[in-house]
Amino acid sequence: MxxxxxxxxxxxxxxxxxxxxxxxxxxxxxxxxxxxxxxxxxxxxxxxxxxxxxxxxxxxxxxxxxxxxxxxxxxxxxxxxxxxxxxxxxxxxxxxxxxxxxxxxxxxxxxxxxxxxxxxxxxxxxxxxxxxxxxxxxRARTSVEKWVMGLLLGASLIAILTTLGIVLSLLFESLMFFSKVNVGEFLFGTTWSPQTAIRADQAGSSGAFGSVPLFWGTIFIGAIIAMIVAIPLGLMSAIFLTQYAPQKLRAWLKPMLEILAGVPTVVYGYFAALTVAPMIRDFGISIGVSSASSESALAAGLVMGIMIIPFVSSMADDSIAAVPQAMRDGSLALGATKSETIRKVILPAALPGVVGGVLLAVSRAIGETMIVVMAAGLAANLTINPFESVTTVTTQIVQLLTGDQEFDSAKTLAAFALGLLLFVITLILNLIALRVVRKYREAYE
Structure with a gap:
C-alpha cells in the first residue's frame, strides 16, 4: 500500500x-x-x-x-x-x-x-x-473528501444506531414481560417479589412486580442523599478553586479532587460497607432509631455522593472559568463585593455548565450498582427512613440476570422492563436539563 x-x-x-x-x-x-x-x-x-x-x-x-x-x-x-x-x-x-x-x-x-x-x-x-x-x-481532492465525509458520517451513526438497538432490544423484551404482567401493577405496585414458584399451588406463584420501591430506592439514594452531599461540596469546591485559591494551591488541589473519579466503585463499596455503614448504624441507635440497619440508604448515599463530587466540581469549575472577565469587572466596578459577584453574576452565567455537571452526576449515581449492593442491601422497602435497607433498579437488574436464567419467564423479563423504564426516566431528566440550559444560555449570551 x-x-x-x-x-x-x-x-x-x-x-x-x-x-x-x-x-x-x-x-x-x-x-x-x-x-x-x-x-x-x-x-x-x-x-x-x-x-x-x-x-x-x-x-x-x-x-x-x-x-x-x-x-x-x-x-x-x-x-x-x-x-x-x-x-x-x-x-x-x-x-x-x-x-x-x-x-x-x-x-x-x-x-x-x-x-x-x-x-x-x-x-x-x-x-x-x-x-x-x-x-x-x-478532481481527486473532491473524491477523497467524499470518502472522508462518508467515514465521519458512519462514525457519527454508530452512537445513534447503538442507542436505537438498545431501545429496540429493551422494548421487545419488555413487551413480552407486559404480556405476562399487568402494566398498571408494574408501574404503580408497591410490592416487589419476583420469586415466581415452580408449581401453581405454591405461595407467591404469580410473583409481585411492583416497581415503585425500586425506583424510590434509586431516587432516595442517587438523586436525594447523594446529591445533598455532592452538589454543595462540588459547587463550593469549584468556587474556591476558581475564585479564591492561589494558582499553586489550585494546581495541587484540582488533581487530588479528580482522583476520586478514578477510584474503582468496588473500593467505595468496601469503604461504605466496612466503615461508613457501621458508623451510621451506631449513630442511629444512639439517637433512638431502633430500625437502624447495618445496610442503609444513608450509608450508600453518603459514599455515592463523595464518589460523584468530581463530576459536579469539574463541570462547574470549567463553566465558572469560562465566564467573561468583563462581567466580573463590571459587577465589581458597580460596587458589588466578591461574594455578591459570585452569587449574582458568575453562578447564573455559569448555570448551564453547572446543570450539565449535576445531570452527569445524577446519571452516574442512578447507574451505580456496587455501592448499593454492598452498603444498602437488596431489600425492596418503600420507606423514607434513611437508616433502613433499600435497593435500586440497577441492583435488581443484576440480581435478575445473574446465573442461568430462562428468558421466557416474567422474573427474568422484568429486568428489561426495569431497564426500559429507567431509560425513559433518564431521557426525561435530560430533556428538562436541556430546557434549563437553553433558557439561561439565551439570557446570558
Missing amino acids: AGLFAFNRAKGLRLGGARLHSLPVYHAIHAAIWAAAPALLFLMIWAPVQNGLVDQAVLASPAGQSLPDFEMQRDAIISEAREIALGLREAGFNPESTTLAPVYASAMSRYAMAGGAAALVLALVGAFFGLRRQGVQF
Whole structure:
C-alpha cells in the first residue's frame, strides 16, 4: 500500500504538478483508498462466512461424520478442535477433538488462503480503477473528501444506531414481560417479589412486580442523599478553586479532587460497607432509631455522593472559568463585593455548565450498582427512613440476570422492563436539563 501511494504521488507529479486540479498527494490517497476499501470490506464479510464454511468442511470430512449425533456434544468437540488448531490449548477433554484438530487446521488454512487471494484480486482491481481515473482535470481532492465525509458520517451513526438497538432490544423484551404482567401493577405496585414458584399451588406463584420501591430506592439514594452531599461540596469546591485559591494551591488541589473519579466503585463499596455503614448504624441507635440497619440508604448515599463530587466540581469549575472577565469587572466596578459577584453574576452565567455537571452526576449515581449492593442491601422497602435497607433498579437488574436464567419467564423479563423504564426516566431528566440550559444560555449570551 505504501508503494502504491508513492507510485501514484510520483505519477501525479509527472502529470504536471501545479497544473493538476488537485495536489499529487490527493491522487495518491484516492488510488490507495480504491485499493484498500473493497479488500477490507470483503474481508469483513468473509470472516463470519469463512467460519461457517470451515465448520461445514469439518463436518463433511470422515472424522467429522463419525462425531456423536447429540448436537451439544458435537459442538463441544468442534469447539475444542478449533482451539487446538489455533494453538490455544494442547489437547481437549474429548479424544475426538485431538483427531479433528488437523482437519480443522487444514480447512482454516484453505479458506483463509482463498479469502486472502480474493481480497488481493479486489485490491488490484481497485488500484487499477484508481489509476485509470487519474488525469490533469480529475478532481481527486473532491473524491477523497467524499470518502472522508462518508467515514465521519458512519462514525457519527454508530452512537445513534447503538442507542436505537438498545431501545429496540429493551422494548421487545419488555413487551413480552407486559404480556405476562399487568402494566398498571408494574408501574404503580408497591410490592416487589419476583420469586415466581415452580408449581401453581405454591405461595407467591404469580410473583409481585411492583416497581415503585425500586425506583424510590434509586431516587432516595442517587438523586436525594447523594446529591445533598455532592452538589454543595462540588459547587463550593469549584468556587474556591476558581475564585479564591492561589494558582499553586489550585494546581495541587484540582488533581487530588479528580482522583476520586478514578477510584474503582468496588473500593467505595468496601469503604461504605466496612466503615461508613457501621458508623451510621451506631449513630442511629444512639439517637433512638431502633430500625437502624447495618445496610442503609444513608450509608450508600453518603459514599455515592463523595464518589460523584468530581463530576459536579469539574463541570462547574470549567463553566465558572469560562465566564467573561468583563462581567466580573463590571459587577465589581458597580460596587458589588466578591461574594455578591459570585452569587449574582458568575453562578447564573455559569448555570448551564453547572446543570450539565449535576445531570452527569445524577446519571452516574442512578447507574451505580456496587455501592448499593454492598452498603444498602437488596431489600425492596418503600420507606423514607434513611437508616433502613433499600435497593435500586440497577441492583435488581443484576440480581435478575445473574446465573442461568430462562428468558421466557416474567422474573427474568422484568429486568428489561426495569431497564426500559429507567431509560425513559433518564431521557426525561435530560430533556428538562436541556430546557434549563437553553433558557439561561439565551439570557446570558
